[in-house]
Amino acid sequence: MKQKIYLALMPLMGLLLFACQTQTAEIKAHEVWARPAMMGGNGAVYMILHNHSNQGDQLIGATSDVAEAVELHKSEVNDQGVMIMMKQEAIDLPAGGEIQMQPGGYHIMLIGLRKDLKEGDTFQVVLKFRSSADLPLQVTVKGGGMEMQPEAEHDHGSESHNHPMTSPTP
Numbered sequence: 001m002k003q004k005i006y007l008a009l010m011p012l013m014g015l016l017l018f019a020c021q022t023q024t025a026e027i028k029a030h031e032v033w034a035r036p037a038m039m040g041g042n043g044a045v046y047m048i049l050h051n052h053s054n055q056g057d058q059l060i061g062a063t064s065d066v067a068e069a070v071e072l073h074k075s076e077v078n079d080q081g082v083m084i085m086m087k088q089e090a091i092d093l094p095a096g097g098e099i100q101m102q103p104g105g106y107h108i109m110l111i112g113l114r115k116d117l118k119e120g121d122t123f124q125v126v127l128k129f130r131s132s133a134d135l136p137l138q139v140t141v142k143g144g145g146m147e148m149q150p151e152a153e154h155d156h157g158s159e160s161h162n163h164p165m166t167s168p169t170p
């Protein structure tokens with residue numbers, strides 16, 4: 001009987017192992033991906049971060065060799081209906097909670113790309129936390145059938161900025 005239950009759980013465990021990149025920390029990243037982008041422009045990295053511990057933490061930054069600068073951003077629609085991106089100093093990651101970094105919300109902004117990010121490419125981003133150890137992640141560039149965003153032409157030099165966008169991403 002015991003063995004039967006164990007066998008029944010096996011496929012589920014395999015799936016979880018596959019979904020989580022293996023990391024020693026209690027914080028795990030799922031679905032880590034970036035948009036295609038051009039050298040000299042900007043890129044965006046998305047993922048879901050899970051905090052499996054009972055200690056709250058904060059994401060406080062990220063680094064990557066592929067860009068001149070890396071910032072935490074949040075996209076929001078302002079009261080004029082314009083999509084704006086705001087730099088975040090920290091994003092809360094509560095105990096047992098998650099941060100969803102997805103188009104239209106939180107993302108990691110790669111500013112001033114040193115190379116093209118083409119579909120299928122991989123590169124490394126290291127996440128920095130208030131309490132937990134640095135978390136290196138492999139990012140895969142995915143097109144996902146979406147057209148290239150006008151992201152590359154935007155200036156991210158300021159703390160926050162407005163720009164009208166035809167689509168609600170990132």
Ligand SMILES: [Cu+2]
Nearest residue numbers: 073085107109
């Ligand atoms: Cu941004």
